[in-house]
Amino acid sequence: MAELNSVKTKVNIGTQAADAKRQTIIQEDKEIVFQSNNFNLWYGDNHALQDINLTFHENDINAIIGPSGCGKSTFVKSLNRMTELVPIVRTEGDIQFRGDDIFTSGMSVEELRTRVGMVFQKPNPFPKSIYDNVAYGPRVHGIKKKSVLDEVVEKSLRSASIWDEVKDRLNDNAYGLSGGQQQRICIARALAVEPEVILMDEPTSALDPISTTKIEDLMQELKKDYSIIIVTHNMQQAARVSGRTSFFYQGYVVESDDTNVIFENPSDKRTEDYVSGRFG
Numbered sequence: 001m002a003e004l005n006s007v008k009t010k011v012n013i014g015t016q017a018a019d020a021k022r023q024t025i026i027q028e029d030k031e032i033v034f035q036s037n038n039f040n041l042w043y044g045d046n047h048a049l050q051d052i053n054l055t056f057h058e059n060d061i062n063a064i065i066g067p068s069g070c071g072k073s074t075f076v077k078s079l080n081r082m083t084e085l086v087p088i089v090r091t092e093g094d095i096q097f098r099g100d101d102i103f104t105s106g107m108s109v110e111e112l113r114t115r116v117g118m119v120f121q122k123p124n125p126f127p128k129s130i131y132d133n134v135a136y137g138p139r140v141h142g143i144k145k146k147s148v149l150d151e152v153v154e155k156s157l158r159s160a161s162i163w164d165e166v167k168d169r170l171n172d173n174a175y176g177l178s179g180g181q182q183q184r185i186c187i188a189r190a191l192a193v194e195p196e197v198i199l200m201d202e203p204t205s206a207l208d209p210i211s212t213t214k215i216e217d218l219m220q221e222l223k224k225d226y227s228i229i230i231v232t233h234n235m236q237q238a239a240r241v242s243g244r245t246s247f248f249y250q251g252y253v254v255e256s257d258d259t260n261v262i263f264e265n266p267s268d269k270r271t272e273d274y275v276s277g278r279f280g
């Protein structure tokens, strides 16, 4: 029996290695969506991000993990230039979005934030109806025709896996929904302007396990059409949902690799200690 288990283990490891190799090959075929080159960010004197070199591909879920205060949110918010809202922020290096430097290419912040949507930790619907929450972005972009808006709202709510739950109450205030439903409304709101990338900053940390599972399942669906970059404190979540994982520590990236490598065979002792729960 022990021998059989050992054979099974070897086969498993062999399969995992083959999977990792296959994943790496698939990765090389995918287009690069974001690439940061020696990106540094300071809040005043606090050097919060140090020489970040990361690449994210399309149709992938990229997890960013690391202990509190290591710069995960700061990095993700840099990708759609939200950190600029903090007056003491200064940056060096560049971040390319589909080959264009987001700081110097002339792409407007509005265009960048349309193409790179964001979902936050706490569901933050507007104090408006479910319909108006989702129609908000398209209206800002000039869509006025009711039939077009109806179509966008339905499509976005379907893509966010919440259409069936809300289709009979689209005029109700979004605040009347559960936290998990509100978060899916926020995802629908982000999808309504047809982004290419969805940034998610701990999107399930305020949710119960059932809502969390719904969002994780939804992410697998969304991956077919979007690139997702998710900050998470939940190691199991990173292991479950992502294809690539980057481990941040004290403002720099210790390691970035296929998720199974990060969790099963990391190169750095600090990564191993963190993913096995020894600190953080």
Ligand SMILES: Nc1ncnc2c1ncn2[C@@H]1O[C@H](COP(=O)(O)OP(=O)(O)OP(=O)(O)O)[C@@H](O)[C@H]1O
Pocket (backbone or CB within 6 Å): 043, 046, 048, 066, 067, 068, 069, 070, 071, 072, 073, 074, 075, 086
């Ligand atoms: N608006 C801000 N003004 C000044 N300093 C900030 C600001 N936001 C973050 N920082 C600092 O930047 C560093 C990185 O913070 P950040 O929130 O990016 O970390 P994090 O890894 O996302 O943390 P957590 O997991 O706790 O959310 C910390 O030292 C933090 O205090």
